[in-house]
Amino acid sequence: MIRIGIIGLGWWGKQIVTCLAESPRFKVMAGCDIDGKMAAPFAAAQKFDLKDDYKTLLKRADIDAIAVVTPHLLHEEMAVAAFAAGKQVFCEKPLALTAASAERILAACAKTGGVLGIGHERRYEPAMEEMRRLFESGVLGRILHMDANVSHSNFRKMDPSNWRRDPKHAPAGAWTALGIHLGDMFVSLAGPPIRVTARTASQIFPAPSEDFVSAEIDFKNGARGRITCLSTPPFYGRFTLVCDQGWVEVQEGGNVDKGIPSSFVHCGPDGNRVTRNYDHANTVRMNFEAWADAIEGRAPYRFSTEQLLGNIRILDAVTRSAATDGKPIAL
Known part of the structure; x- marks a missing residue:
């Protein structure tokens, strides 16, 4: 213990x-x-x-x-x-x-x-695990593009003085709350990022708090991705992985702490779609126990140093690109 x-x-x-x-x-x-x-x-x-x-x-x-x-x-x-x-x-x-x-x-x-x-427990969500299994099996083919949007209104209810709405602690809108999970998924699937272009805005929140962020990310292997997060609409969560032999889309019904199932769609090269639902799991516990396994020498931890650093390089570049109204940042 x-x-x-x-x-x-x-x-x-x-x-x-x-x-x-x-x-x-x-x-x-x-x-x-x-x-x-x-x-x-x-x-x-x-x-x-x-x-x-x-x-x-x-x-x-x-x-x-x-x-x-x-x-x-x-x-x-x-x-x-x-x-x-x-x-x-x-x-x-x-x-x-x-x-x-x-x-x-x-x-x-x-x-x-x-x-x-x-704390990237999203990797352990059952629907995300199935997406990864299909991708690593080779059945989807070569990775081409990833597109993800996770947005919710939790921060809209917070006092503007809350640190989660303070650009000092949480730059680039909801990136540090939501986009950072998606960036982790991106680097775990596509590998090292090489270029980031991003924009932010204060569409509803009074400045300097930002409630919109969107970034395009290029990867060393030729794949591309786009992440968008908003801080004012009701919950919306979607992750789409597009490869040359098929695609997978995961849609979530609510934030990780709500216990709501996710839907999963896999489309193969013949155009046929398979749809399944996956129940919520205690992914926080799963992540901590995987970390415990690594500490005790039972199994390696799935988050490599390269992935951890690659994800923060994306965050760093998102912040810098957005500050210059979308200037591309090479990594």
């Missing part, structure tokens, strides 16, 4: 604790949040210690690993400090906001021989 401390007990930090409660592989020993009054009832209900300084968790001998679930600008400082303290680290997405920051986290991990977990 891995004894873990959670830094950050907001909406998603609580979601992680709740999902890990179903796993026999983890025990939450302590949590930390700057808003102790907000976090105290949850910590009491879940029966773990609550602290207000994350460094106290790093000093505890009864904590093997740390999950960093904080505003994005804090990820590097906390992840590097946790590795230096001899802990394993699971970092919520995005790993970092710039490629240089991601490289420093990865270097800290390599220095200690640790295993870096990352």
